[in-house]
Amino acid sequence: MTERAWWKEAVVYQIYPRSFNDSDGDGVGDIPGIVEKLDYVDELGVDAVWLSPVYESPQHDNGYDVSDYRSIHSKYGTMDDWESLLAGLHDRDIRLVMDMVANHTSSEHEWFRQSRADPDGEYGDYYVWREGDADEPPNNWKSFFGGSAWTYDEEREAWYLSLFDTTQPDLNWRNPDVRAEMHEVMNWWLDKGIDGFRLDVLNLISKPEGLPDGDPSRDLVGSEHFVDGPRIHEYLAEMHDAVFAGRDIVTVGEMPELTLDSAREYTGEDGPLDLVFPFEHVQVDFGPNGRWDVGEWTLPELKSVLDTWQRGLDDEWWTTLFFENHDQPRSVSRFGDDERYRYESATALATALLTLRGTPFVYQGQELGMTNTTFESLDDVADVDTVRNVRELIADGVYGGYGEVRGVVEARSRDNARTPMQWTDGRHAGFTDGDPWLPVNDDYEAVNAARERERTPSVLSYYRTLIGVRGDSEPLRYGSYELRYPDDEQLYVYERRLDGERVVVVLNLSGEPRTADVTPVGPSAALLLGNYESVPEAPGEPFDLRPYEARLYAESG
Structure with a gap:
């Protein structure tokens, strides 16, 4: 018999604050805007909110580049605003799960400023630095965002590791002071009353000694060394004991290249985490060239992947269920039919999401059947991941120009999930009174929350009903x-x-x-x-x- 826990019974709603609701007309969503919509979230019937990063940040990667873990980014509001959000959620019996970025910081974080300025100082070893010729990176590792994973710093005259954007240097988790700092940050937030963490790219924090070259034939060169690195279980066990133990919270690890075997090690009774996100099911449509290629997929293939995880994580473990998040395109455009059968396919996918075994995660706008958007040129794309990767693919001759790769961009770009939430059929879909940071999807007049409230049937009403059915059903x-x-x-x-x-x-x-x-x-x-x-x-x-x-x-x- 599966041991019961609140997070196993919960439906989690992810809010991407930059795109959810803008309260002050500056075109960027904010925390007061979320507070304005708490009744909407409550009426949906969800049990917890996963809040993407709202920490101080220069926003090169929309908040996943943190410059101060204990401050709120000014565009999002103040700490008082955040306190109001927490209280408003808890008053409605909705828990708050914060996004924690532990693998890297912003290059504008004070730790990095001091690290680059004084190699022998207190923070000199807080990041992964290597000396060497400015024209020759320390190894052949590649960034998730395209290009080398190394950036040369003229001030320190050394290379630093950045597995994502060049403005996101990787922390050196071999340094016990770094681990203690991150534990202190996480305990600080838990002491403020939050209910857990979604931990960004958590299985990348351990890098091997010597930083050896990676296999050049791999899709992501070097990943065999920095994914599930040699001391990852030691670091997570230490994190569990220093932060998570004895608290009634949920811990969810985002883990690139996660396998079923490693998921069993990370979760379960003896694992340091409660949940992890598997990604195999959102890779069934990858083409021969991987993520930046669109291939055909079949329902038997999708069922096979989902079935493997459903059976592989049985009573001893637990799994997450998702089709969308801030990094994934809209599911109705990807696995359904967003033209002829938008309502039908959106609700069919919702049925799978909310009736399979595990904890469902619903991404903002998914409950409306929001769809992918269009990008006439690469200049229309804000997502640094898309821009860097596509430029490299064009430079390498994989695609002859944007015209050839446009279909891939419109199928893959993370901006698909980041277009503003569509509240009404009014100007800018009711998201802002100003100019939105990212254009609203052209279909907002037909697809919006106000219209979904009026329609019968509607994707929104179906989600509400289905969430209620799940909550009342012990078998589900x-x-x-x-x-x-x-x-x-x-x-x-x-x-x-x-x-x-x-x-x-x-x-x-x-x-x-x-x-x-x-x-x-x-x-x-x-x-x-x-x-x-x-x-x-x-x-x-x-x-x-x-x-x-x-x-x-x-x-x-």
Whole structure:
């Protein structure tokens, strides 16, 4: 029997503050803007909010480049504003999970300023520095954002490691003072009353001695050395004991290149973390050239990946469920049909998200069926990850120019998830009275929260209902999982069982109708929920499923 915990039963809603709601008309979302929308979040029925970084930052990577862990970025508000947000959430019985960036800081952080200025001083060894010829990086490691992972600093006359942007130097976790500093920062926030952390790229914090060259044939050169590095488990065990132990919180690790075996080591009764994010299911559409290539995917492939994680993390572990976040494109554009069947495919994907085994994470706007956007030129893209990688691909001759790579950019860019939240059909979708930092998606007049409230049916109302159904169903929260028809090209069918109760989830994840002989659905099964307005109460065998139709059936005994 799975041990119970609040975070296993929770539905988590991610807020990306820069794009959620702007209260002062400067075009950038802020914390008072979030406070204004707390009733909306509460009405959705979620149990926790994951708040992307609001710390002081020069915003080269929209807050994932922290210059002061104990201050609030001025564009987002003040610490008093943050205190109001925490109180407002807790008054509504919603928990707050903060985003913590532990692998790197901003190059404008005081630690880095002092580290570059005085190699022999207190902070000289706070980052990964290597001396050498200014024209020859210390090794061949590549950055996640494209190009070398090394940046030469003229002031210190040495190279520093930056696995992401050049303005995001990696901390040296081999230094015990760095580890103690980060533990102190995390305890400081927990003492303020937050309910846990989402820990950014956590499995990158350990680098090997000697920093050896990586295999040049790998998609990300050097990752075999800096992903799940040699002392990662030592560092996380120390972090657990110094920060997490004895607190009723949740810890969620973002871990690039995560495998099922490593997930079992990081979580579970003996692991330092509660949850990790697996990414295999959002890589099924990668092409031959990896992330910056779009390939075909099939439903059996997607089911196979999800099934592996559902079965692999059984009662001893727990998993996360997501199709979207601030780094992923919109799921209805990626796995559904955002033109002909936007409502149907958005709600079918919601059904999978909220009925599989694990803790669901819903990203802002997903509950509205928000879609990917368009970029006429690379100048229209704000995301540093996209810009750096695409420029390198064009320079290397992989693509002949932006015209050739535009389709990939529009399928992959993180800006797809970062366009402003669409509240109304008014100017700038009701996000701001000023000029938004990123243009609003062109479809805002048809896709917005106000219209979703009025529509029947709507993606928003379906999410609210489905979250309620999940909260009332023991099998959906804690039941076992069994996949049916793994090779079917249209149907995604699985059972959730607990103590003699059973819920059968039947999804047609295609744009074509399907007659289905679904054997797990017996004559005594009762319809719990469907995403079409007219659904037969008794399923019968076989029964017809319309494009992207979703049904939940419950049975006792």
